[in-house]
Amino acid sequence: MKDKPILAGLFLANLISLYMIFIWAPPERSLGDSYRVFFIHTPAAWVSYLAFAITFLGSILYLKTEKPMWDLYASSASLLGLLFCLVTLITGSMWAKLAWGIYWNWDPRETSTLILLLVYLAYISFRMSISDKDRKARTSAVLGILAFVSIPLSYFSAVFWATLHPMPLFPINRPQLGIEPSMLLTLAVSMIGVTLLFSWMFYLTLNMYRMTEKAELSLLEIKE
């Protein structure tokens, strides 16, 4: 099987990442071990943004070329983006409970990520509510572009409004939180591991949709 080396690499990267997160990285001075959740929270957030960016690009390319492949990319990425966005929210809430005493405190960053999740939930429910394939692809592509507009809002809400959330790395206009090199390395490895995991899941989702489409076509042929 040609996928075996890729799968082995993916497994190894995530194994190393897990070792670094739970064993190698030292406990943080004030937060103790609870901060380790960031090594999952941050990569999940990055991957969800990446997935939504793929949805955005897929949507633009579909409108430009009208090739069904781009619609497939957009819809598959949105599904995975939703999943990783949910992981971001859950891990963020877990840490909020430990650090601030409550799971949900209406922090602007937290709220805008929830809105992001709702936008893509609406995108998927919109897709499900249209049966005509071409119409679905075309109108969803438009919605995929509009939905992406809400991402800068989510990102910069931490800059515009008072927030408890740590500042984003860009734009660097305020003092950043101090981070030890070993923690930064763990974060980098975890980022790579989760990105590889996303790539694999994306490949599987694309294949799943392609097979579903083939099965539907075969079913139609049998009926005719």
Place this chain on the structure above:
Amino acid sequence: MTKRTMPFLSSSVTFLEDALEILFKDLRLELRRGYEIYSIMVLALLSNLSFGFALGIMNPNVLEFVPAVLWISILFIGMLGFTTVFVREMDKGTIDGLRLAPISPQAILLGKTIYTFMLMCVGAVFIIPSSMIILNYTFRSDYLLVILFLGLGILNIAVVGSMVSALAMYSESRALIIPALSLPLVPGTLVPSILATGKLATGATIDMILSELQLNLAFLLLMVAAFWITFEYVLYD
């Protein structure tokens, strides 16, 4: 799919005339029926009464709730209007007439957006003064600033609503999809509008609401640009 690039061919005057033609067509229809404006008036009063009962008429902390109450009422009134923008054209089969008309899609969108904006303004004219009486508060800032800021927020919601209505006309569950699409798309303007309205009620000047104003303007620019580019893909089959 027929693609048109009329704005580049027609002069801006013709473009505006086309948009106004669409607006007047919708207004004529609205005035002939009248029940939507009547429903908006009733909903405006009912929402204020409901919030008044919920919050307590003499609540000393009313200013903490008023901005959210106001914008939620405006948003729900907008949603009443969104269904009439494009969905009604689809239901009555008049959408084909719009598609065949020698008008650019952007002019159609502009006409429909102005119509939605006007419908929402009618709602706001009922909501804001009645809420000031029922919830017992007043705006301490300059009234011109209050009107301009509220107008900008309403325009943002109208822009999103028109596009959502255009997308929803293809959906098989239109009644559900309009709120499902518009609610997650509007917080970008709703949150700064609520924050700034709270400040305007306590006498803020333009400097104090500058960041909210910037966010609302950025939202308007982003949305208008996105809709302008993509609308023809929505309108034409």
